[in-house]
Structures are given as structure tokens and as C-alpha cells.
Amino acid sequence: AQTVTQSQPEMSVQEAETVTLSCTYDTSESDYYLFWYKQPPSRQMILVIRQEAYKQQNATENRFSVNFQKAAKSFSLKISDSQLGDAAMYFCAYRSAKGGTSYGKLTFGQGTILTVHP
Amino acid sequence: GAGVSQSPSNKVTEKGKDVELRCDPISGHTALYWYRQRLGQGLEFLIYFQGNSAPDKSGLPSDRFSAERTGESVSTLTIQRTQQEDSAVYLCASSSLGTIGSYEQYFGPGTRLTVT
Numbered sequence: 001a002q003t004v005t006q007s008q009p010e011m012s013v014q015e016a017e018t019v020t021l022s023c024t025y026d027t028s029e030s031d032y033y034l035f036w037y038k039q040p041p042s043r044q045m046i047l048v049i050r051q052e053a054y055k056q057q058n059a060t061e062n063r064f065s066v067n068f069q070k071a072a073k074s075f076s077l078k079i080s081d082s083q084l085g086d087a088a089m090y091f092c093a094y095r096s097a098k099g100g101t102s103y104g105k106l107t108f109g110q111g112t113i114l115t116v117h118p
Numbered sequence: 119g120a121g122v123s124q125s126p127s128n129k130v131t132e133k134g135k136d137v138e139l140r141c142d143p144i145s146g147h148t149a150l151y152w153y154r155q156r157l158g159q160g161l162e163f164l165i166y167f168q169g170n171s172a173p174d175k176s177g178l179p180s181d182r183f184s185a186e187r188t189g190e191s192v193s194t195l196t197i198q199r200t201q202q203e204d205s206a207v208y209l210c211a212s213s214s215l216g217t218i219g220s221y222e223q224y225f226g227p228g229t230r231l232t233v234t
Binding site (some may be wrong): 011042043105107 | 151230
């Protein structure tokens, strides 16, 4: 079974600065997808960024980028020019690319609470 | 179009009562997932529906939990004889699955269940 670990329960950053959230995962599969989700106090899960394991290039979405190290099974999220609206719980998630009855099931880490200071 | 909706938004129930939680997926989405999120924790997979295939119930924590889905529409998660440890936010997500790909799951706002 796959596991996802986020070792930072809480992180904080000053507005306009950069912060990196860590995530490691364990899997025996070679093809999979990794995601970062944001959950503000409204509880709405919002997809921040997605990485396909077969792609060597790190994904980027505006101020959000990842550092995907497949051999190390590491998938960190970098938020540049942090904004007050970035404050939320961030979850790292894994999804197998194999078909089967559990196709599409996401395995989540425990989350990291990000505080942004003005 | 409309996103995933869930009802009720909040539910307080007494220990031992049964509860039903409802999820309306995005129209046309064939896949539907239920997750549980305990306070301050990550999401735990509960059950997965895909079209008319048999659901994957591997995440249901006990036989008190069950879920149904009619075709590719509404799903209901039922918890019988609720216990205090069932208190959590229950999140529903749907996605469009055709050929294998990184289809995004769209989440609803969740139902916060409190068992007193």
C-alpha cells in the first residue's frame, strides 16, 4: 500500500517571501500522479498543482512549483511571493496510474498548516 | 456548471442514531468518491463508485457504514448506530474517467458530523 508523509505539521512565512512544504511517499509503482491540495477554513479542497511521475520536468502553476525527486520519493511544494490568501492547510496526495477497482483513489498526507504573516 | 454539492452542511446527532449524508456530483462525472477527515487530519478514503461497476468499499471502517449511488447521479453515505469516533467531516468528490489519465477530482464542501 502507498503511504504519504508530511513531516511539517505547521509552517509560517512572511508575506511576499518564499516557503517550501515537504512531502515524501512510499510506493512500489513506477507510474503514478502526485498532487498538492489546498484546504482553506471553508473546507473546500482546491487542487494547487499536479505532477505526472513519468515527466522529469517539475510542474509549475504561477507562484506554485514543485521539486519532484522520483528516486528519493520526494515531492515538495514551493510557494513564491506568498500572499495572505495562501494561508490554509496543504495536503500532498498520491494516485496510482494503474487501472482496477481502486482507480482514482487518492492517498493523502496528514497536512501542513501554513500561516502567512503580513 | 455547478460544482459538487453536499447536504447537510452540518449535522449534529446523538450517539446511536442513524445518519444519511448526501452528495450530488458534477453532471456527467462517472466516478464518485467518499472521504473522511477527522479533526486536524488528512483525508481517509472510504468508498469509490465508477459507473455501473461494483463499488470499491475497501475503505469503509466498519459494517455500520454503507453507501449507495443511483447510476451516475446522487450518492448517499449512511452511518448506522453512530459513535463519537464517527465525528468528522465527510467529503465527496467526483471526476470524469474515460481513458486512464490524471483526471482531477472535484470536491464538495463536506458535511461536518458531530456525534454527541
